[in-house]
Amino acid sequence: MSDVTSPGRLIARQSARFVLRERTVALLSLMFVVLVLISAWLGWSATSTVNRIYLDAAAFLQSAGQPVPTNPVLDISPLSLMRNMSVYVALIGALSAIVIGNRLVGLDRKAGVLPLIGIRPLGRNAYAGGKIAALAGLILGLAAVVSAAAVATFLVLPAVTLTGLQWAQLAGFMGVTTLYMGFFGLIGLAAGAAARSETVGLLLPVTLWLTLTFIFPQLTANLNPTAAINPLSALAVPPDTTFFHWAARLLGPFSLADAYKFASAGLLDYLPVGITSPSFIPPVINLILAAGVALALAWRALTRLSMTQGDYNV
Amino acid sequence: MPEPMIRTNRLTQSFDGVIAVDALSMEIAKGEIFGFLGHNGAGKTTTIQMLTTLARPASGTATVAGHDIGTDPLAVRRTIGYVPENVRLYDTLTAAENLVFFARLSGVAAPERRVKQVLDLLDCTYLAQKRVGGFSKGMRQRVGLAQAILHQPAVLFLDEPTSGLDPMGIKMLRDLILRLNTEFGMTIFMNTHLISEIAKTCTSIAVLSHGKLVYHDRIEAATARYGDDAALEELYLSLTPAGRLAEVA
Numbered sequence: 001m002s003d004v005t006s007p008g009r010l011i012a013r014q015s016a017r018f019v020l021r022e023r024t025v026a027l028l029s030l031m032f033v034v035l036v037l038i039s040a041w042l043g044w045s046a047t048s049t050v051n052r053i054y055l056d057a058a059a060f061l062q063s064a065g066q067p068v069p070t071n072p073v074l075d076i077s078p079l080s081l082m083r084n085m086s087v088y089v090a091l092i093g094a095l096s097a098i099v100i101g102n103r104l105v106g107l108d109r110k111a112g113v114l115p116l117i118g119i120r121p122l123g124r125n126a127y128a129g130g131k132i133a134a135l136a137g138l139i140l141g142l143a144a145v146v147s148a149a150a151v152a153t154f155l156v157l158p159a160v161t162l163t164g165l166q167w168a169q170l171a172g173f174m175g176v177t178t179l180y181m182g183f184f185g186l187i188g189l190a191a192g193a194a195a196r197s198e199t200v201g202l203l204l205p206v207t208l209w210l211t212l213t214f215i216f217p218q219l220t221a222n223l224n225p226t227a228a229i230n231p232l233s234a235l236a237v238p239p240d241t242t243f244f245h246w247a248a249r250l251l252g253p254f255s256l257a258d259a260y261k262f263a264s265a266g267l268l269d270y271l272p273v274g275i276t277s278p279s280f281i282p283p284v285i286n287l288i289l290a291a292g293v294a295l296a297l298a299w300r301a302l303t304r305l306s307m308t309q310g311d312y313n314v
Numbered sequence: 315m316p317e318p319m320i321r322t323n324r325l326t327q328s329f330d331g332v333i334a335v336d337a338l339s340m341e342i343a344k345g346e347i348f349g350f351l352g353h354n355g356a357g358k359t360t361t362i363q364m365l366t367t368l369a370r371p372a373s374g375t376a377t378v379a380g381h382d383i384g385t386d387p388l389a390v391r392r393t394i395g396y397v398p399e400n401v402r403l404y405d406t407l408t409a410a411e412n413l414v415f416f417a418r419l420s421g422v423a424a425p426e427r428r429v430k431q432v433l434d435l436l437d438c439t440y441l442a443q444k445r446v447g448g449f450s451k452g453m454r455q456r457v458g459l460a461q462a463i464l465h466q467p468a469v470l471f472l473d474e475p476t477s478g479l480d481p482m483g484i485k486m487l488r489d490l491i492l493r494l495n496t497e498f499g500m501t502i503f504m505n506t507h508l509i510s511e512i513a514k515t516c517t518s519i520a521v522l523s524h525g526k527l528v529y530h531d532r533i534e535a536a537t538a539r540y541g542d543d544a545a546l547e548e549l550y551l552s553l554t555p556a557g558r559l560a561e562v563a
Contacts, residue, residue, distance in 0.1 A: 010418050021406060112402030116461060118368045120419040121391040308368045311402070 007122035011130025016137055019103050028096040033145050035088040040149040043081035047073055047157055077269030078160040079169055082150050086264035087230070089177050090213060090257055093142065097181040098205045100138050101188025104131050105302065106198055109312050118307025128302035131193075132295070135185045143178040150174070166269075173267040179287045180260045184209060186294035193301035198312050216255040220248045220278040235265055235275050252279030259286040317380055319344040319469055319501040320365065325374035327360050327525075334360040336525035337374065342518065344468075347495050347502040349516035349533075351509070353554045357525040358505040359399070362471050365503070366396045379468045392421070395467035399474040399505075401458030405447035409433075409457045412446055413464060420465035432460045436490060452483040459490060463500075470494060472504040476511060484508075488515055509547045513537065521553045528553045 019025050051073045058068045108114055117127065150170060154162055162170070187205045195201035217223040221238040238244040252258070255278060263283035265271035277283050318341035325338040335357040342348045352358045363369040365378055367387035375382060381389035403412045410429055417425035433439045438456045441449070446457065455475065462470055472491070476484045488511060494500045506512060512519055513533070520530040529536075529549070540549045 007419050007421075010415075014415055018404065018406075107404075111404045112400070113404060115368055115396065115398050116403075116416060117419065119366045119391055119394060119396045120416070121388045121421060122419060123388065306369075308363050 007120065008126035008130040008133070011117075011122070011127055012133035012137065015104050015107070015131055015134040018107050019100060019134070019138065022103050022107070025096075025099055025103055028092070028099050029142060032088065032092045032096045032142060035092055036085060036146050036149050039084035039088055040082070040153040042084060044153045044157055047078075047081055047160065073160065077166070078154065078157070078162060079166055079173075079268040080270035081153070081157075082170070082173070082268050083264070083270050085146060085150065085177075086173075086261060086268070089146070089180060089264075090260055093146075093177070093181050094184040094209055094213070095206070096142065097139055097183075097185035098188035098209060099202070101135055101185035101190075101298075102192040102202050102205065104134055104189055105192040105305070106201060109192070109310055110198060112311040114305070114307045114310045124303045124305075127305075128299055131189060131302055132186070132298060135189055135298075136182070139178060139181050139185050142181060143174055146177060147174045169267045169269070173264055176260065176263045176267065176284060176287060179291050180256070183256065183287065183291045183294045186291065186298040190294065190298040190301040193298070193305045193310075212255065213257045216251055217258055220244070220251050220255050220258060235261065235272060237275055238278065248278035249280065252277070253281050253286060253289075255279060256287065256290050259283040259290075263287060318342055319346070320348075320376070320378050320503065322361075322365070322376040323374055325361070325364060325376050326372050327357070327364060327369065328372050333525050335364070335371075335522075338522075338525075338527055339374075340520060340527060340530050342501065342503065344501055345495070345499055346518050347491065347516045348504065349512040349519040350503065350505045350522065351507070351512065351519060351550055352505075352522035356522040356554070358522055359473055360525075361522070362396070362473050362503070362505060366394055366471055367391055368396075392465070393468045394471060395462030395465070395469070395500075396471045397455070397458045397462045397473065397475055399477055401454040403446045403454065403457060403461075406445065408443050408445055409438075409449075409460075410442040412457065413460055416461040417464040422465050425464075428464055429460075432464055435463075436460050451478045452480070452486075455479060455483065455487065459487070463494065463498075466498065467500065469501045469503060472502065474505050474507065476506065476508055484511070491515055509550055513546055521550060523554045 051071065054071050054073065058071075061068050108117065154160060154170075184205065187208060191204040192201045195204060214225040218225070221236055222244060223236060227236070238248060258278055260283070262271065262277035266283070277286075279286055281289070320342040322338050322340055325335060326333065327335040338357075338361060350358050350361070360369070364371045365376055365383060367383050367390050370384070375384060377383065378390045379393040381393065383390050404415075407415070410433070413429040413432070414425045417428055422428050429442075430439070433442055436456055436459060438453070438460070441453055441457060446454070449457070459475075475487055475491070479487065491502055491504070492515060495502055504516070516533050518530070518532045519536055521528050536546060536549065540546055
């Protein structure tokens with residue numbers, strides 16, 4: 001029904017515009033974009049340097065009549081150059097998504113305009129749908145920046161050509177990245193709608209993010225926080241003890257940062273042989289399930305948001 | 315008999331077991347300026363929240379412009395405008411940006427043009443490009459009124475519209491209410507504490523006490539029976555707890 005969907009689209013468009021005007025959101029998103037560009041540049045720079053040294057050495061060896069070894073750049077999958085991105089997504093990307101989700105509904109509640117929206121001819125579902133659509137648009141926007149940086153890196157890298165399958169893997173990584181940031185954005189949205197105060201609405205998802213990023217990996221795989229944010233050491237085998245065995249079984253399906261890291265490692269070809277995710281659920285399925293639960297929570301919180309008592313300080 | 319613009323039938327609301335509005339039944343005719351009086355916590359705002367579909371009643375029914383608030387809330391929302399007691403808007407946006415947003419949400423065609431018309435009507439075009447964050451209470455009240463009439467509603471709900479306004483602001487608002495009623499035929503439902511405003515503006519009044527309707531009549535009948543403003547005040551006080559406390563004292 002156009003009467004209902006049209007205000008929903010309007011809510012989505014306006015909410016996204018309002019949120020982008022927020023200094024905190026703009027700064028966090030900018031920081032994320034800058035870090036992603038830096039990680040792409042680092043990958044490009046390291047590979048270019050190795051390739052240049054190889055070419056010089058190959059020319060020297062050739063002129064000296066020596067056998068020329070294969071280019072080390074080609075010994076590993078070029079996709080693994082993007083591994084640092086998974087760290088920035090797990091850290092600043094997820095945090096940006098939380099803040100975006102929170103502000104999407106927090107702005108209305110802080111402004112105190114819920115009664116004025118509530119008396120307009122739009123259903124609560126249209127309001128909820130509009131907010132979720134705005135979040136989806138903004139997260140996709142961030143993911144598009146990540147994608148553009150990755151694609152640009154591969155297009156300008158010398159000696160590297162991606163196969164069709166590798167481009168598909170890269171697209172899969174972007175999909176998983178969108179799903180992961182989407183999960184945190186939806187949790188931010190849900191908490192922003194359900195919490196009584198603005199502070200709690202932001203603290204709850206940030207605490208969840210800290211728990212998933214740093215505490216669960218420590219419990220499931222004995223990873224200290226600094227190791228947890230290293231794309232390679234984060235894929236370690238847990239100690240073979242009863243505690244870690246049961247912790248991995250019980251907490252593994254909830255350890256989403258692990259799921260994201262393993263899914264990324266699999267898609268970007270840097271997952272060491274013989275190492276598997278602590279969860280018995282495949283990482284990508286795990287992320288899809290988590291995003292589904294977060295979507296349900298956000299929908300419930302938004303459709304139940306009181307238009308008379310929902311404003312902060314009421 | 316024409317269909318009343320607002321009709322409530324045993325409309326009831328309670329919060330945590332405390333009854334806020336108790337089986338309210340009344341009718342308000344088209345074109346009325348209805349003054350809803352009552353002490354703090356009497357249930358006036360709760361009544362408005364139910365009639366504007368912001369809150370669902372615990373029991374009872376009501377229709378606004380012929381539409382049932384429970385079964386057809388979207389149709390009700392198309393026919394109403396609402397100005398809350400404290401008008402709150404997006405502070406970082408200008409008045410015009412706020413109004414265009416609400417106009418679009420109300421399905422107004424050519425919202426920018428309509429916003430200009432309404433600001434002209436309310437004599438506040440000078441506010442259009444100013445950020446709402448720096449507005450005084452009176453300025454907010456004007457923009458609040460503007461957002462409520464953008465879509466030319468049949469019924470306008472005003473919750474304590476004069477609260478916090480200076481005498482100039484009160485007079486300006488009174489003139490606007492009368493104009494909206496006479497020029498555009500809007501039915502006005504107004505919660506207020508000010509007896510003097512009731513006498514100057516309203517065509518019918520009702521008094522709510524502890525959620526119960528204790529008086530409802532046309533203003534002529536009330537003034538004929540109780541006389542001038544001071545007598546209306548006596549009527550109000552005699553019907554509300556404040557009045558009973560005064561009697562005890």
